[in-house]
Amino acid sequence: MINPIWLDTFITLVETGNFTRTAEQRFMTQPGVSQHLKKLEEACQCELVVRLGKGIQLTEQGQRVYHYAKEQQASEQRFIASLKFDAAYEGKCVVACSGAIAQRIYPALLTLQKQHRALHIHVEVAPRRTILTGIANNTLELGIVTNMPNNEDVQSEYLGEESLGLILPRDLADKAAALESSSKESTEKVERERELRALKPQESIKEVVSTLGLINHPDAMHYLQRYFNDCGEAELATLNPAKLKHVGYINQLSQILLPVSEGLGYTVLPTSTLDFVSFADKLTVYKAKNEVTEPLYSVQTPHSALPARYEVVKSAISKILGSEYI
Structure with a gap:
């Protein structure tokens, strides 16, 4: 396994193009940067850069290692974000609903997001059957539909009424x-x-x-x-x-x-x-x-607790749609 610290140093070196600036940004000495690069090249068994004074030029292998390092970095960030189940005001929250419901709830959800900038709300407009299929297939976490679904793969909760x-x-x-x-x-x-x-x-x-x-x-x-x-x-x-x-x-x-x-x-x-x-x-x-009128229900996958941020969003939606959220 390639040492992730070497990869992080290599990313900085590629993006600054300079050993001195890399050392400054990584709080290292220039010899330390050179040592990380040497160990990374030994691990990869190939030359990654050509030195041009204090600058560098990537070899073809160096370009591949850079892209690999960036992918590893992004994957780690996504993984850490996925662990924040109990952060009530952080993370991505996707709500699927009809266009009419989206018009009613989106202003309130935007207000919530303005109050908590780390909360990223996505509203997906979709027909009822698509929402229920997404919940059953576990590709959606929260939806709002009319009428209580008669489906064991979907857990529903009453939210309010919609006048037709x-x-x-x-x-x-x-x-x-x-x-x-x-x-x-x-x-x-x-x-x-x-x-x-x-x-x-x-x-x-x-x-x-x-x-x-x-x-x-x-x-x-x-x-x-x-x-x-x-x-x-x-x-x-x-x-x-x-x-x-x-x-x-x-x-x-x-x-x-x-x-x-x-x-x-x-x-x-x-x-x-x-x-x-x-x-x-x-x-x-x-x-x-x-x-x-038609009754409105929130739907989610049964037997699995949603992250805390979804409970905050459900509460805001319930207030708009006219019921007391429990």
């Missing part, structure tokens, strides 16, 4: 009036009247949903089924989300509501999403008989 809303263009009535006054030719009038019937607010919500069209997104089918089942509207409960007309698709949360604001369709999202768009005045949430 059927989000429509606010200007439905204005569109209807514009269509009604702009007809000129009989064939065009027929088409406008069809669209008009779909947009008139006095028509049933089932007709609006069926005709206006869905702005689809990765969680839309799940949200729609939940909403139709729980909103208390009998006519919506009979709809099959998979058979509804789709008029667009986007997987960027910040953009999903844009086509809705332009009157191109409707969608179902957590109502908190409206707090993060600049065009919320162009949107409206349908007032159903019942409020529709």
Whole structure:
């Protein structure tokens, strides 16, 4: 095994390019630096540098030894960092969640990181199935999902509730009036009247949903089924989300509501999403008989304690999502 002290001296020598500066930085004498280099060359059984006065030039073998030494140094640093399980405010902490949840929790997590600069928080936006797979495969340590997972490979804990809303263009009535006054030719009038019937607010919500069209997104089918089942509207409960007309698709949360604001369709999202768009005045949430919510759970690998920093992060998240963390 190569002495790591020799390797550290060699790294400094390569990066300073000078025996005198190496000795100063390592708190050694110049003969001591030369002795470390000689022993390293003997261990490697090859010449590592060519001396140029007080400077050096690396041989090909010297370049390889330098890269090896840097890799060993980085590996040691990662290993030491991995042992800090009980450092509540140090280390990397990865949280996987939906885009809507990320919008709600990220400001609070940034505040926490500003207070504790050695705490490095990473928020990974991912769909529910990807989060659960990551936890089960032990590639993720902490996730937040809707609904309690029925999976022995995942341990869950209740955090709070998320309100879902059927989000429509606010200007439905204005569109209807514009269509009604702009007809000129009989064939065009027929088409406008069809669209008009779909947009008139006095028509049933089932007709609006069926005709206006869905702005689809990765969680839309799940949200729609939940909403139709729980909103208390009998006519919506009979709809099959998979058979509804789709008029667009986007997987960027910040953009999903844009086509809705332009009157191109409707969608179902957590109502908190409206707090993060600049065009919320162009949107409206349908007032159903019942409020529709989804329970939120933190998920992690069962039978293994998370590092202390994750408990701090979970506590901050729980306060945002509305439950008392235990």
